[in-house]
Structure formats: C-alpha cells, structure tokens
Amino acid sequence: MRDNRLIFGLNIGSKWTRMIMVLIIANVSVFMLQLLFSTVSMQWSPQVMNTLTGEQLGYPSTQPWYYPASDKFTKLFWLYPPDALGQLWLWQFFTYMFLHSTTDPWHLIFNMLGLWMFGSEVERVLGPRRFLTLYFTAGIFAGICCCIFTPGTPILGASGAIFAIEVAFAMYFPNSTVIFYFFPMKAKYLVMIFAGITIFNCVIPKSGNIAHFAHLGGLVYGFLFVRYSYRVTGYLKKWQFYQQEKELMKDQELRAKVDEILDKVNREGMRNLTWRERSFLRSASKRYKKNKNQ
Numbered sequence: 001m002r003d004n005r006l007i008f009g010l011n012i013g014s015k016w017t018r019m020i021m022v023l024i025i026a027n028v029s030v031f032m033l034q035l036l037f038s039t040v041s042m043q044w045s046p047q048v049m050n051t052l053t054g055e056q057l058g059y060p061s062t063q064p065w066y067y068p069a070s071d072k073f074t075k076l077f078w079l080y081p082p083d084a085l086g087q088l089w090l091w092q093f094f095t096y097m098f099l100h101s102t103t104d105p106w107h108l109i110f111n112m113l114g115l116w117m118f119g120s121e122v123e124r125v126l127g128p129r130r131f132l133t134l135y136f137t138a139g140i141f142a143g144i145c146c147c148i149f150t151p152g153t154p155i156l157g158a159s160g161a162i163f164a165i166e167v168a169f170a171m172y173f174p175n176s177t178v179i180f181y182f183f184p185m186k187a188k189y190l191v192m193i194f195a196g197i198t199i200f201n202c203v204i205p206k207s208g209n210i211a212h213f214a215h216l217g218g219l220v221y222g223f224l225f226v227r228y229s230y231r232v233t234g235y236l237k238k239w240q241f242y243q244q245e246k247e248l249m250k251d252q253e254l255r256a257k258v259d260e261i262l263d264k265v266n267r268e269g270m271r272n273l274t275w276r277e278r279s280f281l282r283s284a285s286k287r288y289k290k291n292k293n294q
Contacts, residue, residue, distance in 0.1 A: 142217035261277050261280065
C-alpha cells in the first residue's frame with residue numbers, strides 16, 4: 001500500500017521537478033531585476049516610497065497604502081487595475097505573478113517555499129503542460145478577482161497561483177502529512193485553515209499589503225480546476241470531434257454535388273450549365289485549393 005506521507009529530508013533537490021525549478025529561477029531572476037531597478041531609482045529620487053490614501057484607493061481607511069516599489073520596472077509589470085484595464089496593459093495579468101515586494105524578501109521566500117513543497121507533487125500528477133496551465137490561469141483568475149473587489153490597489157506576487165497549487169495538492173493527496181509551524185497535520189486540514197483565514201480577511205478587511213482576494217481567487221480556482229478541468233477537456237474534445245464530423249459531411253456532400261455537375265458536363269457540355277452550377281463549381285474549386293494549401 002502506498003504511503004501518502006511526504007518526507008522532508010535534507011536531500012531537498014530530489015523533490016524538484018523541471019517546471020518547479022524553471023518557475024523558481026524565473027521568480028528569483030525577476031526579483032533581482034526589481035532590486036536593481038529599485039536601487040537605481042533610489043539613487044535618482046530621494047522619495048523611496050509612493051503613498052496613497054484609502055480615499056484615493058477607493059476604500060475607507062485612515063492608513064496610507066505604500067507601494068512596494070517606486071521604480072518604473074515594477075509599476076510597468078505589476079497588476080494595477082487602472083493601467084491593466086484603463087490603458088489595456090493586459091500583460092500585467094501575467095507578469096505580476098513574477099514580481100514580489102522588494103521591501104519584504106519573505107514575500108518571495110514563502111511563495112517559493114510553498115511552490116517547491118506542493119508544486120512538485122502536483123506537477124507529477126498533472127504533467128508539465130497541465131501544471132503550467134493551472135499555475136498561470138489561476139494567477140490570471142486571482143488577478144481578475146482583485147480587479148473586481150479591490151480595483152484601486154496594485155498587486156504583485158505568485159500567491160494566487162500558489163494557493164491554487166496548494167488546493168490541488170490537498171485534493172490529490174488529502175491525507176499527506178505536512179508541517180505547519182512545526183506541527184504536523186494532514187494537507188486537507190491545512191488548506192481548510194488557509195481557506196478559513198482567507199475568507200475571514202476578505203469579509204473583515206484589515207489595513208495591510210496582503211492581497212486576500214487574490215488568495216481567495218487562487219483557492220477557488222484550484223478547486224474548480226481539479227474538480228472540473230477534465231470534464232471541460234472532455235467536452236472540448238467531443239465538440240472538436242463533432243466539428244470534424246460536420247466538416248467531413250460537408251465535404252462529402254460537396255464532392256457528391258461536384259460529381260453530379262461534372263457528369264452533366266460530360267453529357268451536355270459546359271454551355272448547358274446553369275449560372276448556379278457554374279458558381280458552385282468555382283466556389284468548390286476555391287475550397288479544394290484552400291484545403292490543399294492548409
């Protein structure tokens with residue numbers, strides 16, 4: 001019988017899968033770029049942080065909200081709804097996942113730790129392609145949730161995508177034992193705790209720089225992906241098969257009609273064809289050429 005308990009030993013590298021390694025390297029590399037640009041920005045500008053009030057952000061708060069970075073690189077690639085939607089900087093829904101706070105390195109460290117702890121096993125279950133699909137679509141969905149519920153607040157970080165990975169891990173390995181603040185517990189209970197805390201923070205918002213709605217979006221999307229993605233894939237395959245059958249029937253009907261007209265040409269000659277028959281032959285000829293080129 002297979003043991004679902006995860007082993008956390010000293011041989012850390014043995015758990016790494018290729019996509020997890022690529023994602024961690026990409027996140028760390030982008031973080032180094034952020035540090036470079038923020039350092040250059042600090043040299044040119046005495047103001048390290050930009051500050052917005054709660055009124056400017058669209059929610060009641062007497063506490064100012066601090067940008068995690070003041071450099072143009074971060075502002076161009078994080079997810080800021082007025083830019084992403086107002087100016088159609090749609091790439092931000094993708095790029096914000098690779099950016100992290102330069103003032104709090106634990107933001108990056110905890111995200112990458114969670115990605116390594118849970119992502120490797122999920123990738124082994126889904127395969128690299130489906131794993132990346134889950135990761136990026138979950139991040140995009142989390143960003144959309146933030147645009148809906150906190151439209152004036154910029155966000156950055158891979159937390160939404162990683163929360164989806166954690167949910168997927170708990171659904172595939174519900175009885176696996178993980179360590180939470182030195183306490184061992186089953187993965188399904190750990191995710192329940194995360195979900196409860198996230199929902200509480202969304203219902204009763206507090207001042208701070210944590211994008212709770214991104215976390216909630218990741219949790220919801222991860223559940224929906226594991227539960228329904230195979231059904232959606234099956235439906236799409238059936239629809240694609242139906243469309244192929246439909247096109248095949250059209251081709252058969254077309255060939256039958258063309259053969260009928262050509263038989264008439266052999267019997268009576270081209271001059272006896274009607275205008276509709278001539279037009280049909282021309283359109284059929286164009287379709288055959290198009291299919292041949294494809």
